[in-house]
Amino acid sequence: MVDEMRFDVVVAGAGMAGVVVAIAAAKNGATTLLTDRFTFLGGNATAGLLGNFLTFHNMKGEVICAGIPQEIVDGCIALGGAFPDHRGHLPNPYGNAYSVTPIDAEALKLVTQQLCVRAGVRLMLNTYTLGPVLEGGRVAGIRVVNKSGERVVRGTVVIDATGDADLAAAAGAPFQLGDEAGRTMSISLFFRLGGVDLDKHLAYVKQRPDQFMLGEDPYVGKSREEIAAGLKHWKDYPLVTGYYEAVKEAKARGEFHENRERVVFSITTTPGVVTINSTSMLGYTPTDGEALTRAALEGREQVKAVTDFFRKYVPGFANAFVLDSASALGVRESRRIVGEHTLTTADCIAARKSEQDIGQGAYCLDVHEPSGKIVHKHVRDGEAYGIPYGCLVPKQVESLLVVGRPISSDRYANGSVRVQAHIMAVGQAGGTAAAMCITKHCSPRDLPVAELREKLREQGAVV
Ligand SMILES: Cc1cc2nc3c(=O)[nH]c(=O)nc-3n(C[C@H](O)[C@H](O)[C@H](O)COP(=O)(O)OP(=O)(O)OC[C@H]3O[C@@H](n4cnc5c(N)ncnc54)[C@H](O)[C@@H]3O)c2cc1C
CATH class of the missing domain: 3.50.50.60 (FAD/NAD(P)-binding domain)
Known part of the structure; x- marks a missing residue:
């Protein structure tokens, strides 16, 4: 009963x-x-x-x-x-x-x-x-x-x-x-990296603002350069998105997956620790149990590749190490x-x-199209x-x-x-x-x- x-x-x-x-x-x-x-x-x-x-x-x-x-x-x-x-x-x-x-x-x-x-x-x-x-x-x-x-x-x-x-x-x-064809946005597997020197990263942001998303909404009304000049501490840029050239170079060498043009990470309350949102698994339907298993397997491989990317290409990440990865897939x-x-x-x-x-x-309005392109309105x-x-x-x-x-x-x-x-x-x-x-x-x-x-x-x- x-x-x-x-x-x-x-x-x-x-x-x-x-x-x-x-x-x-x-x-x-x-x-x-x-x-x-x-x-x-x-x-x-x-x-x-x-x-x-x-x-x-x-x-x-x-x-x-x-x-x-x-x-x-x-x-x-x-x-x-x-x-x-x-x-x-x-x-x-x-x-x-x-x-x-x-x-x-x-x-x-x-x-x-x-x-x-x-x-x-x-x-x-x-x-x-x-x-x-x-x-x-x-x-x-x-x-x-x-x-x-x-x-x-x-x-x-x-x-x-x-x-x-x-x-x-x-x-x-x-x-x-x-969408009309039933295709959904990419799925991501988040992970955290420790051992990060965010001061080095911030110095690079100030040197190359063209490599980052800064002041995206036209309402902000300020240039990337103006915004970058005002950043004093890594806490001042808590949700980082960019490193376009590095991603392009890594892709050309087959060292980064094809589904993204830029990386994203967030600072945390623990100094030296960041949360990475840069894996991207395309073509998996989130209501299909088997597809989710395959996405999880691909995600785990991408965690390794994306970590290697950060260590090699991103200032301040040379000694980064994986602290942990998510227990659940991120379904957008x-x-x-x-x-x-x-x-x-x-x-x-x-x-x-x-x-x-x-x-x-x-x-x-943030949509990651099935093609991998990210569109913001x-x-x-x-x-x-x-x-x-x-x-x-x-x-x-x-x-x-x-x-x-x-x-x-x-x-x-x-x-x-x-x-x-x-x-x-x-x-x-x-x-x-x-x-x-x-x-x-x-x-x-x-x-x-x-x-x-x-x-x-x-x-x-x-x-
Ligand atoms: C890759 C990615 C990046 C994102 N970035 C951001 C961001 O930077 N900032 C932000 O604010 N939002 C972000 N979001 C959006 C946000 O995380 C989600 O939209 C939000 O988590 C949805 O919340 P929810 O409570 O509806 O669902 P969920 O957080 O998914 O919670 C659903 C819960 O239901 C449980 N559940 C489901 N089915 C069952 C079942 N059959 N039996 C028992 N339990 C079940 C699950 O275990 C889970 O705990 C992001 C999402 C993704 C995927």
């Missing part, structure tokens, strides 16, 4: 979207379960070794993400896992976002766990979600498996925070995947549900806002766009909300809204909405958005 448990709100997937959803639901009085396949919380931010949150500001420097996400950053600062400067959010001269928030994965694991426990969230780790429990057109719970065997967890509201909309898809909700793009509202490229670029918004986004005039509640509500399926990367959005809009600060803002809204559905005895589709917005404002969120 399959054991059963029951909660008001059941959250499948404990990436940063799922974590914030669960905290928000529990804080608003719902009995809440949060479950994940890993032994810790955070998803791509911890298992994927992502190393930073983008972005708590629009390009004007106005705060667009607050409430629970800021509590998480504050908790990491207290543990030394985020910089105390600017409440964790370092100015980002790259220009793809106003600020970047370097975050240590170990601090984040502890802080998210403590906030969940304090809010009264019931955690079920080392547990795989098998699929939804369906009753008519309604998701009535999830089926999970762990060392104790298989069980059903019933929920009045179920939240799909799997990052891939696995539950929504299995429940029959409509979705899109990738997967399913996107078709919701009651779909966020579009035009909405984002025009910085459109409405009375339906439950959060804001401002990160550039920018939100107009340094503004932010609104994220409507309907993006979380899948069509055709009741009692289900979808949060995180797969919310209803077109491809380029998703290239912006998928980043951590934006999905955490969406998470706070999703969890609060779920708890309100319990007290109001209504389905997520019928929740009055004006009341949700009011509650979110009361609880410190920016809507």
Whole structure:
């Protein structure tokens, strides 16, 4: 016989979207379960070794993400896992976002766990979600498996925070995947290098600003040279992207994979340690188990090749060594549900806002095309766009909300809204909405958005 448990709100997937959803639901009085396949919380931010949150500001420097996400950053600062400067959010001269928030994965694991426990969230780790429990057109719970065997967890509201909309898809909700041909962005395997002399690297940036992304958004209105001249410390350039000539030279010698024109890395709170985001596996569908295995194998080979590249070509990296590599592949793009509202490229670029918004986004529309080309579009005039509640509500399926990367959005809009600060803002809204559905005895589709917005404002969120 399959054991059963029951909660008001059941959250499948404990990436940063799922974590914030669960905290928000529990804080608003719902009995809440949060479950994940890993032994810790955070998803791509911890298992994927992502190393930073983008972005708590629009390009004007106005705060667009607050409430629970800021509590998480504050908790990491207290543990030394985020910089105390600017409440964790370092100015980002790259220009793809106003600020970047370097975050240590170990601090984040502890802080998210403590906030969940304090809010009264019931955690079920080392547990795989098998699929939804369906009753008519309604998701009535999830089926999970762990060392104790298989069980059903019933929920009045179920939240799909799997990052891939696995539950929504299995429940029959409509979705899109990738471009018109179903091709998705590249997958990456992050890793960390120790033994790095960042002063040497910064000296090179100042000498050759033409080799780096600096001031990319036209709103910045400054040349690369002007920006480089203002960099005083390696902390002043926390998200580095460039080394074009070096990559070109290494490619010509067969020493670098073909899928990138430049390398990317983030500083960390540990001096001499950086997080490398420069592997790139193309042509793998993230909802295909076998493809993910092949991507992981290719990723591991690329970690070695990219490390050799850094040691040979990048100033300050001659003595670098691999500290660790991620336990999860970094999947940029997967399913996107078709919701009651779909966020579009035009909405984002025009910085459109409405009375339906439950959060804001401002990160550039960042798409790694299947060809390997990286395309960035920018939100107009340094503004932010609104994220409507309907993006979380899948069509055709009741009692289900979808949060995180797969919310209803077109491809380029998703290239912006998928980043951590934006999905955490969406998470706070999703969890609060779920708890309100319990007290109001209504389905997520019928929740009055004006009341949700009011509650979110009361609880410190920016809507
Ligand atoms: C290569 C790359 C670079 C990026 N760079 C940045 C960046 O610099 N800054 C930034 O802010 N964002 C960045 N992002 C975006 C961001 O990391 C993701 O969009 C974000 O992690 C999505 O969060 P999520 O909570 O929706 O999903 P995830 O973080 O993927 O979390 C999903 C969780 O669900 C769990 N799960 C899924 N299926 C199951 C199942 N069946 N059973 C049990 N558990 C399950 C997983 O274990 C995981 O913990 C990047 C993403 C990638 C891939």
